[in-house]
Amino acid sequence: xxxxxxxxxxxxxxxxxxAQALESVxxxxxxxxxxxxxxxxxxxxxxxxxxxxxxxxxxxxTRLYWPIGVTWYRWHKRLRGxxxxxxLEHYWRQQQLDMVVSLxxxxxRELYQSLQQVHPGIPFVILLTDLADDPPNxxxxxxxxxxxxxxxCPTRRATDQALTLGYPQSQIFETSGVILHxxxxxxxxxSKQFNDTNQAEFGLKKQxxxxxxxxxxxxxxxxxxxxGVLLFGGQGANIMLQIAQSLENAGLTLQLIxxxxxxxxxxxxxxxxxxxQPWLIQDFTDNVPYFLSLAxxxxxxxxxxxxxxxxxxxxxxxxxxxxxxxxxxxxNAQWIQEEELGIVIEDFEEIEHAVTxxxxxxTFARYQTNVRSTENQAIFEVVDxxxxxxxxx
Numbered sequence: 001x002x003x004x005x006x007x008x009x010x011x012x013x014x015x016x017x018x019a020q021a022l023e024s025v026x027x028x029x030x031x032x033x034x035x036x037x038x039x040x041x042x043x044x045x046x047x048x049x050x051x052x053x054x055x056x057x058x059x060x061x062t063r064l065y066w067p068i069g070v071t072w073y074r075w076h077k078r079l080r081g082x083x084x085x086x087x088l089e090h091y092w093r094q095q096q097l098d099m100v101v102s103l104x105x106x107x108x109r110e111l112y113q114s115l116q117q118v119h120p121g122i123p124f125v126i127l128l129t130d131l132a133d134d135p136p137n138x139x140x141x142x143x144x145x146x147x148x149x150x151x152x153c154p155t156r157r158a159t160d161q162a163l164t165l166g167y168p169q170s171q172i173f174e175t176s177g178v179i180l181h182x183x184x185x186x187x188x189x190x191s192k193q194f195n196d197t198n199q200a201e202f203g204l205k206k207q208x209x210x211x212x213x214x215x216x217x218x219x220x221x222x223x224x225x226x227x228g229v230l231l232f233g234g235q236g237a238n239i240m241l242q243i244a245q246s247l248e249n250a251g252l253t254l255q256l257i258x259x260x261x262x263x264x265x266x267x268x269x270x271x272x273x274x275x276x277q278p279w280l281i282q283d284f285t286d287n288v289p290y291f292l293s294l295a296x297x298x299x300x301x302x303x304x305x306x307x308x309x310x311x312x313x314x315x316x317x318x319x320x321x322x323x324x325x326x327x328x329x330x331x332n333a334q335w336i337q338e339e340e341l342g343i344v345i346e347d348f349e350e351i352e353h354a355v356t357x358x359x360x361x362x363t364f365a366r367y368q369t370n371v372r373s374t375e376n377q378a379i380f381e382v383v384d385x386x387x388x389x390x391x392x393x
Contacts (some may be wrong), residue, residue: 002390004035005095007102007111010042014233014305015103018129021181022101025383028182040107044091045084073106074137088114099390101125105139105328123389125150125250127382129178130306132157133333135165143167150389152382154178154304155225157331162337173385177376178304184289184312185379197370216294221255221278226359229257229295229315231306234284236263241270243299248283250276250352254359257295258282289313297342297358297367299351301325302332311374316367317342340370 004026006019019037026035039235041047045266077084084107092115099122100115115337116293124146126139131154133139140151143166152173153159159174213223221227228247230240239260255278262284270281282291288309292298298310298317302325310317321333321344323351333344341356 001034002030002098003096004033004099004101004386005097006035006037007040007100007104008037009039009104014303015129017181017234017305018103018127018179021179021379022103024182025379029383030387038091040088040111045087061277077107077110084110085114085117089118092118095237098123099123099125099386101127101336103127103129105130106137108139109137109141112146116146116148122149123148123150123392125152125386127152127179128154128158129304130158130328130332131155131178132331134331135161137390138197138328140165140167142152146333152385154378155335175378175381175385177374177378178308179379179382180309180312181289181304182379184309185377186289198211201228210293210296215290219280219294221257221280221294225253225255225277226363227255227257227295227299228297228299228318228355228358229259229292229310230261231288231292231298231300231310232261232302233303233306234261236261236266237301238263238266239348240266243274243348244270244273244279246348247355248273248277250355251276252352252355252359253277253279254355255279257291259285259288259291299355302329302336302344304329304332307332307336308376311341311371312376314368314371316358316364316371318345318351319343319359320345320348322346339374340367341374342367342371 006022008015008019010016023035023037026033088110097119100111102111102125108126115122115124128139130139140162150171150173151162151167152175154164154177155176156174159172162172162232197258216223230243232240240260244256244258247256257280258267258270259282260270264283267281267283285291292310292313292315295315298306298315300306300319302315302319302321307317307319317336319333319336319342321330325333336342337344343358345351345354358367
């Protein structure tokens with residue numbers, strides 16, 4: 001039995017969700033593997049970093065994250081780095097492992113060094129859950145001859161960044177995107193067709209019976225109206241209130257779905273707003289693919305997971321990029337523009353114009369054609385890559 005540790009943190013929720021996706025495929029495809037998740041800050045270091053990050057996201061104070069939050073974090077790491085490594089070594093010493101996969105940034109050098117000190121030769125894999133790195137010293141640091149350190153990159157840009165930092169080509173693997181949960185590959189009637197081999201291996205049905213008109217009616221939505229879905233990560237975001245009010249005041253022929261995540265206060269405030277067209281307001285749900293499948297397009301922050309989830313389910317996107325956008329998410333917006341997968345605005349005060357443009361039939365058809373042409377099977381590719389790395393030993 002091969003034992004694999006998946007290192008995560010709970011900041012934003014995306015790293016944990018990616019690990020859950022990987023666990024799901026490992027469980028189904030590799031009966032001789034055993035994976036276990038560990039939150040490096042909560043479970044090993046005993047630090048409440050995730051709480052602060054999630055609070056920043058919920059309050060919309062993202063402009064403060066890099067200049068204040070990250071600066072403080074890096075100062076704290078320099079001050080306490082040796083103590084962190086001691087705690088990490090103590091943790092690794094208690095584990096019997098064949099591989100460690102990190103799905104988080106900032107601390108990979110410490111994770112790798114502590115692991116090799118205790119278990120020399122065990123492969124350490126950095127699995128980027130962002131579309132690209134944000135140097136310096138975010139996901140990747142300059143390669144220093146580490147023979148057991150591997151990188152899995154979701155884009156050509158990330159691969160080029162790894163090569164620039166000195167990583168040998170033999171220790172870099174590239175996938176067709178960021179990893180998503182397998183349930184996003186259960187094709188509904190308006191979805192792309194995916195590789196038959198991967199679906200067969202995972203036991204996915206090629207098509208699930210899904211009548212969007214019927215499902216919209218069940219949820220209190222109009223079967224025919226253009227439908228936008230607002231998704232701002234697992235913590236929600238109060239900007240959704242402003243967007244809701246702006247689109248209501250604009251008088252557009254449009255209905256909206258709000259996925260509020262853990263932000264129950266936001267959901268309650270939305271329920272008290274008056275609106276002419278139907279709204280569907282949803283608290284935290286594990287069934288995000290279902291709600292995305294009810295919609296025609298996505299409105300959200302440029303998080304790599306939410307953008308990729310929408311595109312996998314054929315939804316063009318409206319997203320934002322400005323001085324408040326998290327630095328490591330700015331390339332995601334650039335990617336949307338380069339691939340013509342949606343509309344990028346500088347401020348959500350422009351949302352009325354963006355939505356008006358999006359629902360114009362010819363414009364929407366163009367974006368949807370581009371979205372349908374993408375194909376992300378990274379979750380299946382990653383398991384094969386991990387198998388290759390394990391077999392190198």
